[in-house]
Amino acid sequence: MAFNASSIPFPSSDAWSGFVAEAQKFLPQSNSRLALLAFVNIPVFAIVINVLRQLILPRDRSLPPEVFHWIPIIGSAPSYGNDPIAFLADAQKKYGNVFTFVMLGRKMTVALGSAGNNFILGGKVANLSAEEAYTPLTTPVFGKDVVYDVPNEVLMEQKKFIKVGLSTENFRSYVGMIEDEVSEYMAHDPSFRTFQMNDINEWGEFDPLKVLAEMTILTATRTLQGKEVRSNMDKTFSKLFSDLDGGFTPLHMIFPNLPLESYRKRDAAQKKLSEFYISIINGRRDNTSTNDETDMIAALMNQHYRSGRALPDHEIAHIMIALLMAGQHTSSTTGAWTILHIASRPDIADALYQEQVEKFSNPDGTLRSPTYDELKTLTVLDAVIRETLRLHPPIHSIMRKVRADFPVPPTLAAPSKDGVYVVPKGHFVLASPAVSQRDPTLWHECDAWEPARWNDADGEAQKAFKQYADENGEKVDFGFGAVSKGTESPYQPFGAGRHRCIGEQFAYLQLGTLITTMVRKIEMRLPAGMPGPNYHTMITMPKTPRTITYRRRNFD
Template sequence: MSFNSPTPATGYVATFLDAVQQYVAASPGRAILLAVVYTPLLTIVLNILRQLIIPRDPSLPPEVFHWIPIVGSAISYGNDPLNFFFTCREKYGDVFTFTLLGRQVTVALGAKGNNFVLGGKSDAFSAEDAYTHLTTPVFGKDVVYDVPNEVFMEQKKFVKVGLSTENFRAYVNMFEQEVDDYMRTDQAFIIWQMNDINEWGRFDVTDVMAQITILTASRTLQGKEVRSGLDKSFSGLYNDLDGGFTPLNFMFPNLPLESYRRRDEAHKKMSEYYTDIIRKRRETGHLDEPDMISALMDQKYRDGRPLRDHEIAHIMIALLMAGQHTSSASGSWTLLHLAHNLEAQEALYQEQVDYFGNPDGSFRPMTYEAFRKLPVLDSVIRETLRMHPPIHSVMRYVRTDVPVPATLAAPSKDGTYVVPKGYYVLSSAAVSQVDPRIWVNPTKWEPTRWSDPEGVAAQAFKTYADESGEKVDYGFGAVSKGTESPYQPFGAGRHRCIGEQFAYLQLGTVIATIIRKVELRLEDGITKLPEHNYHTMITMPKKPRNVCYRRRRFD
């Protein structure tokens, strides 16, 4: 059907308008009633007709059909983004545009789509324009997306200094000790504390991992002052600040809500908390702690200006907030899979016995060097991150018209598609990491897939890590680009997570320490893992998400 010629739809509209005119003529007061009742309906009808009748600019990517203007596909996308993406790909291909609460978002799927979005130049695809309204009220001014990209790259370089191998060596035992202390004191592990190898206890994996994550992070990266100050008042500030880091805040940054007021007040108090620590360290000369505060206090920008105290404080808040949810989510999914897959759990436990076990059944402390040589633990983490990347969508604001490469989307009959200035672009590693066109049994948690050196998983990781030796320096030191890989658990390109190695070490040490101490099972009658909760910024498991545990015989 040609949309340039009359269609039955235009006849329906003429009939509808004629009926409305006769209805209003019979009683002028009916116009107000019509306006109230039928304006929303008319708006929907006009939106549908616009999509069906009005010729579309052939240079634009295909548009996902939607019923309600402005709202667009927000409900379908928000409830289940992966299903939405796969369904749209079947209809429109790897590149398409959908409406998200008034925003026009062009999606680019697959490894080539990842490369198009995350490998794009910052003057064309802007992360700061996409996210600053969400991150600045939480992290603070003058850091991350509240500064030009080149300044943010310098700040990432400063953070990288604190993520040194020397510090990592010290962190391993700190992680172990924090997990051990937590299990010996928290009510979640009361059965384990009773030293009964026959009784089973139960805990909510996300609640437990959230607590362990903040304890281990504060003991190491955040510094001893933060760890010693983890009381109810700090927890309250964190919770209020965290309440401002939601999809609602991303879509509507300036609502006059109580949660927004609490967020702003919490940020002010937490910023003062960190600047007070910095001030006291300067006064006492305690500047050589193996933590991030100490590392940042020594850094200077290229122009010679040192980091100001409030910048250090705000970077510390950003590290706390960004790392907390991602690590606790990954840890939750890992424990759930191990509780479900007893064979993998036993292999992981046996690896700990082989590398660190003593004849009496006890374990020697882990070391950083030994941690890097644990293939089962490595496979378990990689596979969990493949199936459950913490962030399912990455967006950039389009600053200038950008053509879509023909290798990504077949050109339209009139030439290459163009993503216009003012749109957003979106890539989703969550799609490419479970794409049946790439992976065998993509929705099955199968750590052994990473053991095949010629398999898809190993090749994807090689591309992600750029093991060929090719590195790119975006301003914070040479790193692997990784934008062309279908596997991107920590992002890629210039905004690849700078804390990747720390998160991996933290997660691996925590999981290994727990597995040394307890056996895990899903609750009786539960045969499937929880579904993904996509209504949060980080993809968490939905409730119920309980795991049963029993003390190991030789712990």
């Protein structure tokens, strides 16, 4: 039946006037009500258009498939933010190893699995930029002219400077320092009140995240940061560190500059900490007795760029801040997860203790402290740390910004009918070793914390580690010395390629010494079960409740 507009009966002028008068009683009476209606209806209209665009409009076949989302701009941010591992794994089942999702206006192309790790973390600087991805977060916190605030080739030189301070000779001297700090903390901090009592049967409790955060910063300042920093670990320094830490969140990464109190505190703390480190540098230049220090400040003060330019004082200060911030978060969180798992598994806790009894027993039945070289012989400890890093890598996602159109290799994703997928310039790419480290096709009982898997010389864990360590001797020099590339391994707890963490060996030393000291002094239990992960922070921390109960061992 044809629609005929002329057949619609229009009212007379008198009737129309009456209709309008009646209708005005129900219409919005002010601009604010109109604005309210617009506020309600425009987002609904935008959602409808966004859904229709995804369902009806033809998709560019050269682009990877896009994860369906309801709300424009926001996209999949809520799902990814609440549980990134579950979100990525679910999308992988639907779309394969390569797909794109929208996160707060950004197009994020994900590449999963070992091949995905290699595609992104092994990508060339000409195509992918870590600096453009991370500088909005790191530069206000670390400071100018270091890390991601400089071109990649400069960053590689700065990593070479840091590597000078991470020498085996220094590490050997750090073991005793770390143990002293842990012992002193346990002897005096209120968290270990029961440990300080005479009754060895008395049980106490502590929060592992709080305790490990405090122990980590104390041991890091005593070793890498230097005696001046350690001696200033008072309430003033703690407040500055807390204010700076408050500016190191996902919010600050997405919105680098907002007129909020946390941003003002971040900037003020960064300035004061920079001045603090520069004052230490100047003091050392005036005092020749500090020339034999083994900390990172001493190492950095003697470095020069290839051009011959000395490393400026403000860059030394900012590198020290970067080391403090980055190392503090990752090591303390990994330590907390490790202690939680040990407390949840009395059999593993006993194996760790017996390993020390076998190797370090004194004639009187007490245990002596291991040396740096002896720490490396503790196979149970090594398996415990590696397994914790497999299940709880500190950073679940690693991003890069695409500098030039970047084709996806057919080995990673089957070509579309129009050819290979291409990630356009301006998009972001994301790798997640956290996903490949729980891949059920690669790892037996992938979600279980089972250190014993690392004892099988031919098992999946050792195979992955050999790929990560490149034990066949293939090393790459990105500008800071030959290192294992490791980008093709499904196990990458410290990243891979040119951005592999330079502090990896120190982290093992710090964690190993800290854990052996605690295991030697106390028995631990976890009464409430393992806590879940909190993905709302930059580093994946354990949720509450996470209380560990403990009691002092007989000999201590």
